[in-house]
Amino acid sequence: MHIELLKGHGSGNDFLLIDEISNNYTFSEEERANLARLLCNRETSLGADGILFVMESDHAEGRMRVFNTDGSEASMCGNGLRLVARYICELQGRTDAVIETMKADLKVSKRNEIYPDIHTYQVEISPVLFDLKALPLNLDKTDLLNEKIDELSDELRFSALAVPNPHLIALVEKEQLECGLQKQLSEKLNGPNDLCPDGVNVSFVKPLQEGVIYVRTFERGVGFTNACGTAMSASTLVTCLQGINEYESVVNVCNNGGKVQCVVHRNNGEYYIDLIGNATYLYQAAVEVDLQQKSFTMNSQIHLAEQPSYEKLQDDVQRFLAETI
Template sequence: MQINFAKMSGAGNDFIVIDTMQQPVNLTEPQILSLCTRRTGIGADGLILVESSETLDFSMRYYNADGKPGSMCGNGGRCAAYFAYTTGISGKTASFQANGDHYNAWITDIECVKLKMTVPDDFRSNFYANGFSCHFVNTGSPHTIIYTEELDTFNVENAGSAIRNNSTLFPEGTNVNFLEVTGPDTLSVRTFERGVEAETLACGTGAVAAALMSYKLEKVSSTSIRVTVRSGDTLHVDFSDDMKEVFLSGPAKVVYTGTVNV
């Protein structure tokens, strides 16, 4: 089976994006894992299927790099919206469905997308996991948050893996974000992602979780937060004081297009 695809990057989070409206695609878990594996496959943090929708512009189906269905991916959603815009599926404003939720996105500039997120829930603060003081919030995906003043040298892989696999606290796993507060409206974040099982260069739902939790804990004072991710890019998280309206903005671009035999 030959598949047309786009390789996309959302602030360093990279994805394989496939338009199933133009070509029927039925991939198995091992095939998705193979495609996402770096060096031997295309290589990506995840795979996105852009599918038809009866009521919205499209539907987004997301798979983690391990081949398993994933929860919401904020940068993936922004990339899917930009892909839909560049291929004519939608205009500069897009409405799509992902994991049963309705999302709106706007192309705000060249290779820049703003996405309205779902209302966050399950806020938890000040608990311990694997020796670390932690906080937790679900922003469409589960996120554990740990603050540090030594982010650049922090061993994200070891600590992140241990907490992600703490089945007592997180039976379904968790993403783990390590944060450094750098100003009243700025954060730096490194994320160990569930499903990738490694640190990624960016995480959209993680940036949102970092901004919301930092505001809730009064570590930042603004409802417009700039979040610097591992790639060096900046994601913008804007939200209402009650956190009922939350938006994620940042870069999204097509790196290249191609075909692959599966």
């Protein structure tokens, strides 16, 4: 099986993008899952946090499907959507588009550079659901905002929401970031358990300054990543709900892979978030895949020249985090 692909990242959250619009690919559901397990393996010459399949849509400019490294399908991926937004807009000569995702059709658009020489796109994060059944999170209540979960921690308070990926978010101090608590809780909630039987993304959030937060996320199906777009969006919303940040205002969200900007919109009790950040291409590659043998060979790899600009942003963010956390 010959496949051409593009590797890129949003906030250091890296993906392999496979274009099914321009190419004659037909994958079964089993093949999609197996391709993700094989090609995203970090021990191979590729490696990534997931695969973005870019497909035709019968009513939008394109369709995105996201498969995690373990072969599971994610309902949404904000960092990945920025890459798909750029790919679709450049493919079709547009500056804005609508992308079909599993749960919703989402607006995307090209934006002014978040940092010099960095391709920047804005994507819509919605719907936002607070009903615990949407995650699901099995507690004897309908929603959870800044409350303790006795089974998890005596000290932390959690908020739960789906955007539409499920997220459990805690505002923390430096000491809680530096201990192993997040890893312990995340592995518990993403293994066999009664609280979150389908697993959940777990984020620790530290407010840094007015309009600036830091978010670290353990992603369901992946583990710790440099950044998670839906987690950063959901975390920003939680800070607005708690009066730490303002609605309709830009919040700078730092992460281990760089930074994004989020704007939370509230309308008649409903919410959606604009996620603004980089869509950086790393290289183009062609691979020959043998799924039966669970192997592939790299036929070609053409590196692109976009990463150095992003590394300057990363360096600035890391200096800022060292000074403020």
